[in-house]
Amino acid sequence: METEQDFVSELGYLSLAVRLKRISDQMMHGARQVYKQYGLDIEPNWYLIFKLLQKRNCLSITQIGDELHFSHPSVISIVRKMRDKGFLTCTVDKADSRRQLVQLSKKALTELPQLEAFWQAGERSIAGLFEHNDDFLKKLDRLEKQYQRADFMTRTLNELNNEEQHT
Amino acid sequence: METEQDFVSELGYLSLAVRLKRISDQMMHGARQVYKQYGLDIEPNWYLIFKLLQKRNCLSITQIGDELHFSHPSVISIVRKMRDKGFLTCTVDKADSRRQLVQLSKKALTELPQLEAFWQAGERSIAGLFEHNDDFLKKLDRLEKQYQRADFMTRTLNELNNEEQHT
DNA sequence: CTTATTTATGTAGTTAACTACATAAATGTA
DNA sequence: TACATTTATGTAGTTAACTACATAAATAAG
Structure with a gap:
């Protein structure tokens, strides 16, 4: 029943910085895509x-x-x-x-x-x-x-x- | 009793990306300082x-x-x-x-x-x-x-x- | 067995933030 | 009033990630 653990999250607090940056980057990138899709120049x-x-x-x-x-x-x-x-x-x-x-x-x-x-x-x-x-x-x-x-x-x-x- | 609220955190979930990036950057920067202080070449x-x-x-x-x-x-x-x-x-x-x-x-x-x-x-x-x-x-x-x-x-x-x- | 597809790596250019240093205006002090 | 300090803005260079495109090797398909 033990699911295959992700290596990065196994590292605990040590990998916090890289994980926070990744989520932030994904959101930012997604926002850029939305703006682009709707032709918004921002x-x-x-x-x-x-x-x-x-x-x-x-x-x-x-x-x-x-x-x-x-x-x-x-x-x-x-x-x-x-x-x-x-x-x-x-x-x-x-x-x-x-x-x-x-x-x-x-x-x-x-x-x-x-x-x-x-x-x-x-x-x-x-x-x-x-x-x-x-x-x-x-x-x-x-x-x-x-x-x-x-x-x-x-x-x-x-x-x-x-x-x-x-x- | 109402403490002066921070503008960015007032924005709620909308400002999540920028806040996560900021914390991540701070940690990363701090790590670089520690390594530098101890002369570690990593x-x-x-x-x-x-x-x-x-x-x-x-x-x-x-x-x-x-x-x-x-x-x-x-x-x-x-x-x-x-x-x-x-x-x-x-x-x-x-x-x-x-x-x-x-x-x-x-x-x-x-x-x-x-x-x-x-x-x-x-x-x-x-x-x-x-x-x-x-x-x-x-x-x-x-x-x-x-x-x-x-x-x-x-x-x-x-x-x-x-x-x-x-x- | 030749061609098409997939996979592995490499390169170029972009992003959004930062620090460190530079300059110029305003303010405080002797 | 001259000089020192502080404040506001500007410039240069760095960071760690990304996407998009390029190339070359391996594999699959006909």
């Missing part, structure tokens, strides 16, 4: 910026990075692509000429309702993978908070030192 | 190949990819780096001249016990992020199996069609 993670600016109206590059927990170079590259496709307008802040103020364009506001339908379908399709009342997202919150307290290197070095004390 | 995901060959002794590129659920180009690139560092030996299969037989080198066998200590510390450091008797890995198994049945695009297109039927 990319997978743009929804983060769309939704953030819908809520906050007008933000700088750094503010966007802080809210989304992205490095600023990542934000620059996403914002630039979205601007080139006409979804964002960027203007220099009059009070501080270093800052870019990023806003949704008219085109974005017009197309947002249509895009929402896709995002909601995507959300439902992921939610459907979990059981009703699943606490996966809560566990994820917890995991993220733990990493804010101490990163992987720190934790691993601690474990190495603990081991040495035992031997 | 890279984060090599342990998958080390451990697989420890168990299976001698495998081809394609077999490795199948076991680890990696594409064969990924395996080629990892194996090549490990071989260049002297951890693997590659020989052409006499029965089938297309195949590469990949094995652990003497150097690998000598160094494995030392590397094991790091991997075990890494494993403990991740396990420590979860509560005792946590079922996170089981949920992950389930998630992966669901995706083997139907990928993200298929699921999302289904949801889009369901929605259309309601309107």
